[in-house]
Amino acid sequence: MDALDLQVLARARDWFMAGEAVWLVSVIETWGSAPRPVGSLLAVRGDGAVTGSVSGGCVEDDLVRRVSRGERPSEAGIVRYGVSKEEATRFGLPCGGTLRLLVEPLRATDWLDTLLAATARHELVARIVTLGSGQIELRPAQRGDKPAFDGERFTSIFGPRWRLLLIGAGQLSRITAQMAQALGFAVHVCDPRREYRSDWDVDGVLFEDGMPDDVVVAMEPDAHTAIVALTHDPKLDDMALLEALKSPAFYVGALGSRSNTAARRERLALFDLSGEEIDRLHGPVGLYLGSRTPAEIAIAILAEIVAVKNGVPVLQRPPALAPAHVEASRR
Template sequence: MDALDLAVLQRARCWHEDGHAVWLVSVVETWGSAPRPVGSLLAVRDDGAVAGSVSGGCVEDDLVRRVSQGERPSAAGLVCYGVSKEEASRFGLPCGGTLRLLVEPLLVSTWLEDLLQRASRHELVARTVELGTGTVTLAATQRGARPTFDGERFTSIFGPQWRLLLIGAGQLSRIVAQMAQPLGFSVHVCDPRSEYHVDWDVAHVHFEVGMPDEVVLTMEPDAHTAIVALTHDPKLDDMALLEALKSPAFYVGALGSRRNTHKRRERLALFDLADEEIQRLHGPVGIYLGSRTPAEIAISILAEIVAVKNGVPVVQVPPACSEETPEAARHAP
């Protein structure tokens, strides 16, 4: 589930603690083109305040109208939007799009506290709601689990589905770590150099002080793991890459110019890596955006990671790009 949906639950908890009546609205099924995927979450407060999203906005407006007019369900039930072409148009849904929503009152917050605590520990949690009774159960789950609805029970997934390991704790790593968390990544940073971790202050990041190759092995990267080397120090970056490229990690990248990336590939070829493993390396890391600042380079890196995660082809360098083209000289040195 989108990491921002955890923020919706946090807001709902605060409203409930303040004495407001709150309803949670989840997308449980879609047909045709839908603006938000299954599992998307919205919280509606008794005075019309909302947090989150289940559509482009019109459905949210109608839900607020219902609450304002006294439609305040006391048990978990379903609401459907976009059954007809006219209704789809009215609620801003794409032609033929239909949403089925689960609307449930937030009656107790015990499960909510438990879920938020687990998520804060970077655990993946499956939350199951029974229609009618509104009974909520929580259970541990694995990366790759998806929301399911069998007509009587809806299960949604909370917590970081993806992991990102950054080698190096410099300025660029700080920015990447901050940007990656709202994208749903549990972020790990590895840097054995003491001067780099003394004042590390990015919240909710796992900091590892071991040697990069050992940290990669300990993490046991899987198909939901991305690894990016950002130190510019071959002694550290290459150690991590040697293990990362042999792993099932869906993305492995390294900072550096095209010239240095070529040299890195030559060094990696001296070790026990197959040609196809070396070819998995994304370098220079990131999609070409003409980036000139650390923040812009961070955006280019995360854009490429997200594209690969979503199965979208990426172009590393535009055809007319030369070695001197900006992008901070394609991430020199």
């Protein structure tokens, strides 16, 4: 479900529609210390251009050389790298690492159009390709589904881009937005204050100038959405958090000291939120790194979001935090 893989598919579609020959290359099995996980995707154009990645670079170089030499498979088949220790060294794989790749020619874009449209609607899609025939089938997928290869068919999972909504358009939001985009998040920033709106100029970020709670509702947060309140203004932050904590968003956080966080929890308890919903709040937001500068705080925030996204227990916390929050941060 890497957002970069969706970008690979979109670029491959553009190349094909421009009349170029295109091959898709997927990691279907690994052994040992393989550099990229199963499901990683690469597209190779007929002139040797590539997008995506299946290794640290040397395997990509060899695939390009194969295409340049005229090795252009007309059917979906398997290529193996790193079978021996010598080959692993030659192709830059970690010692003992082995990759098994599915190489398939792109013959049509109808399935690509369907898949990209579905993921844009925040749907999960399983793509099944059959070796030899290259037949492609798309099916709905469930959160937690993994890529799988049964010897004849390879199933890969594609999902919507992870989204991050930042409440507030200050310096911290600017740095966090830039870093989050590098991590593959589609970033939205909301701030109704005119003085902040006029100075926002981060490319690729969708700016929302409505009231934060209205923006949260309109965004329809799902299990691929993180929401972080960064304004320090309870009138803006708290109303957004009220809606966010009731939503399926996988992460909801708010900037503030421990005392401010405790006061915020007391305010939230006055509204129609359950104790369990309030305990979903990550605050003070971010991993405890002793962060002081805006860039350090942004790293701490995004590190915690990535940990929660990946299902890793969040343990790097100051000892003074209440047990209820420590337990909530581990969920």
